[in-house]
Amino acid sequence: MPPRMPPSPLPTDVQPATRRVLVVEDSPLNRMLVTAILAQAGHRADTADNGLEALMAAQAGGYDLILMDLSMPEMDGLTATRLLRDLPGAAGRIPVIAMTADTDEADRIRCRDAGMNDHVAKPVDRSQLLETVEKWLRASDASGLSAGFHSCAPSACGTADEVLDREVLDQLAQDLDADLLADVLRQFVDETRERVDRIVVETDRAILTREAHTLKSTAGTFGARSLCNAARALEMACRASPAVEGGAGKDGADTVERLRGDIPRLAGDAITAYRAAGYLA
Numbered sequence: 001m002p003p004r005m006p007p008s009p010l011p012t013d014v015q016p017a018t019r020r021v022l023v024v025e026d027s028p029l030n031r032m033l034v035t036a037i038l039a040q041a042g043h044r045a046d047t048a049d050n051g052l053e054a055l056m057a058a059q060a061g062g063y064d065l066i067l068m069d070l071s072m073p074e075m076d077g078l079t080a081t082r083l084l085r086d087l088p089g090a091a092g093r094i095p096v097i098a099m100t101a102d103t104d105e106a107d108r109i110r111c112r113d114a115g116m117n118d119h120v121a122k123p124v125d126r127s128q129l130l131e132t133v134e135k136w137l138r139a140s141d142a143s144g145l146s147a148g149f150h151s152c153a154p155s156a157c158g159t160a161d162e163v164l165d166r167e168v169l170d171q172l173a174q175d176l177d178a179d180l181l182a183d184v185l186r187q188f189v190d191e192t193r194e195r196v197d198r199i200v201v202e203t204d205r206a207i208l209t210r211e212a213h214t215l216k217s218t219a220g221t222f223g224a225r226s227l228c229n230a231a232r233a234l235e236m237a238c239r240a241s242p243a244v245e246g247g248a249g250k251d252g253a254d255t256v257e258r259l260r261g262d263i264p265r266l267a268g269d270a271i272t273a274y275r276a277a278g279y280l281a
Contacts, residue, residue: 019137023047023055024062024080025099026072029218030185032097034124035065036180043137051080058084058091065136068116070100070107073123078114085115095136099124101217107108116128123228124218126175142266163266168223185279189224189271196267198233199260206258209238215263224270227263234259 024030035045046063050055052075054066063191066084070077081096086128098111108119120132172181195215202208213234219228237255274280 009105015082019043020063021045021133021137022057022066022078023271024049024051024055024066024072025069026050027069027118027214028243029184029191030069030099030122030221032125033221034129034182036128036176036184037124037126037129038133039134040175041113042196043133051075051077051083054080055087058094061089061091063094065133066094066096067120067133070098070102070111071210078110081111081114081116086213086256097132097136101213122217123222124170145242146186163224163226163227163269164277165223168220168225169277169279172222182279182281185222189280191218192224192227192267192270196264199263205238205256208256209235212238219270224267227270228258230262230266234263255277 013162015143019042023031023034023038023045023049026049035047035196038045046057048057050072054068055075057063058066068077068081073237076197077098077100077129082095096115097116098116098119098120099122100111102105111119117136120129120134132142176184192215197214199208199211202211212231216228216231216235219225219231234256237259241253241256244264
């Protein structure tokens with residue numbers, strides 16, 4: 001089978017009358033944030049929880065662009081995009097933009113080979129997201145689009161030991177009205193508490209890796225810097241040291257246990273810091 005190639009950008013003279021964007025993301029928190037940003041920019045955004053739902057929605061028609069998370073239950077974003085590219089007609093040509101917290105070159109190549117057109121990083125950067133969406137919706141510079149995939153922005157997880165990243169929170173305060181920001185932060189806290197409880201007890205290394213990956217993304221999105229760093233380190237440790245029998249890889253396993261033991265404390269520190277800063281009641 002010949003390799004799948006991303007579809008060509010829309011012609012420069014095409015301006016869709018109704019800009020409908022499908023946001024495919026398994027995290028309710030991330031769905032809420034991305035759809036809010038799109039709505040404020042004048043776009044109509046629908047959501048799907050996983051790749052299978054995205055395929056069904058795309059087949060029903062009417063979408064101008066899909067924002068696709070990579071790591072999801074039921075069906076991941078790469079598989080969904082490969083199947084989408086096999087659909088006949090307009091559905092198979094919808095621009096697909098990957099949304100992922102993984103930023104290395106290997107991940108960009110995987111996305112491109114699956115048939116994705118572009119790549120934006122999580123934590124979500126409002127400017128990058130809207131610029132990329134507009135590029136593929138309006139295709140105002142066809143010559144610039146021919147290059148296709150571009151490198152994503154660096155993660156918001158810094159190396160400083162601060163509990164909160166005030167720049168991220170200040171940007172959120174500019175992007176969202178006060179009531180919506182309070183709502184999404186409360187949902188982030190609720191979702192994080194549930195995820196931390198799962199991380200503490202999870203014995204399946206693959207599931208633990210996925211939970212750490214999602215926590216890294218959401219914590220970075222909402223400026224929980226120390227928690228983001230710890231979740232990122234836990235994800236990397238899980239990937240570098242898969243569970244083994246007979247004592248092999250003990251150092252790696254010890255690292256995983258140490259990191260996951262830090263997560264509840266750091267989550268508590270972040271929640272306390274949000275309250276101290278006036279973001280939460």
